[in-house]
Amino acid sequence: MPDRRDWPLFEVFVRSRRGLSHAHVGSLHAPDAQMALRNARDVYTRRQEGVSLWVVEAAAITASSPEEKDAFFDPAGDKIYRHPTFYDIPEGVEHL
Amino acid sequence: MNDHLSGYALALGDDALVAAQRTGEWIASAPQIEEDVALGNIALDLLGQARSLLTYAGSLEAPQRSEDDLAYFRDAAEFRNVLLVERPRGDFGAAMARALVLATYLGELYERLRTSTDEMLAGIAAKAVKEVAYHRDHATMWVLRLGDGTEESHARMQAGLDAEWPYVDELFDSSYVDPRLVDAGVAIDPSGMREPFDARVGDVLAQATLQLPAVRAAEGGGREGRHTEHLRELLADMQGLARAHPGATW
Numbered sequence: 548m549p550d551r552r553d554w555p556l557f558e559v560f561v562r563s564r565r566g567l568s569h570a571h572v573g574s575l576h577a578p579d580a581q582m583a584l585r586n587a588r589d590v591y592t593r594r595q596e597g598v599s600l601w602v603v604e605a606a607a608i609t610a611s612s613p614e615e616k617d618a619f620f621d622p623a624g625d626k627i628y629r630h631p632t633f634y635d636i637p638e639g640v641e642h643l
Numbered sequence: 644m645n646d647h648l649s650g651y652a653l654a655l656g657d658d659a660l661v662a663a664q665r666t667g668e669w670i671a672s673a674p675q676i677e678e679d680v681a682l683g684n685i686a687l688d689l690l691g692q693a694r695s696l697l698t699y700a701g702s703l704e705a706p707q708r709s710e711d712d713l714a715y716f717r718d719a720a721e722f723r724n725v726l727l728v729e730r731p732r733g734d735f736g737a738a739m740a741r742a743l744v745l746a747t748y749l750g751e752l753y754e755r756l757r758t759s760t761d762e763m764l765a766g767i768a769a770k771a772v773k774e775v776a777y778h779r780d781h782a783t784m785w786v787l788r789l790g791d792g793t794e795e796s797h798a799r800m801q802a803g804l805d806a807e808w809p810y811v812d813e814l815f816d817s818s819y820v821d822p823r824l825v826d827a828g829v830a831i832d833p834s835g836m837r838e839p840f841d842a843r844v845g846d847v848l849a850q851a852t853l854q855l856p857a858v859r860a861a862e863g864g865g866r867e868g869r870h871t872e873h874l875r876e877l878l879a880d881m882q883g884l885a886r887a888h889p890g891a892t893w
Binding site: 554575576577578579581582585586589590593 | 675677678680681684780781784788
């Protein structure tokens, strides 16, 4: 086991109830993934916040870079036809 | 019969109360902040079990005593806990050895007590059995990693185990349980739990490359109120505030 100052960082995801997606809630340090899962249970679900937990080593996440923000996200800005807002919704349909 | 039942609930309640206080001493002293929280949760589970058991024990007495009367206003000689739970905190290896022993024992006990003919004990056990299953899992994780870890972690885990093991026998000494309570299906004869306990702990120790200690059993006596100096120190800490301000509430 490495020195605890070198313990890897894990990102924690909690599914708050069945049918919802896991959502990121925070991070913690642990010597390995199994201990991270238990730490996550103790730190993030003390008040019945969830029914399922994921932990992912932070180093395993590939993230978009802030410098690439313009190229990644701006081109979607003027393409309103991608939004499903051009349909007439029949009367009486509630969940559309 | 109520005397014996009350005494039985008191013994189990004192085990949980003293273990809770000792475990809680780790808060802010554990190897990492996540472990502070983990041990804090475990201590609070044990405290919850203690509250239920002591409330029940006190309700069977005449005159009745409250959980606070029992927790804060008895001296060491009136406590009925086993000596294992009053052992000094020690290093993290000793603490995890103690935690593994206690949680494995409590798991066997509560599993059987769930079907007690006494509804109150059965109810308390049904809630507690899930809690101690997690405590056992937590202790197992650490014993495996420390035992099968570095040279130093292995040596300290083994030393902790050797230091705590003499206090195991007392857990399974059934002389404090009235046989009539066992016959009536109310109480559990702990001597019958020794075999499954040894099997479970033996599995973990083998996986962790640790040796089952070959040590002589310590002299017991906790169930009769013969305690070590460590309990008096623990109680001074736990009871000081309540005794300085009797009847104080939040």
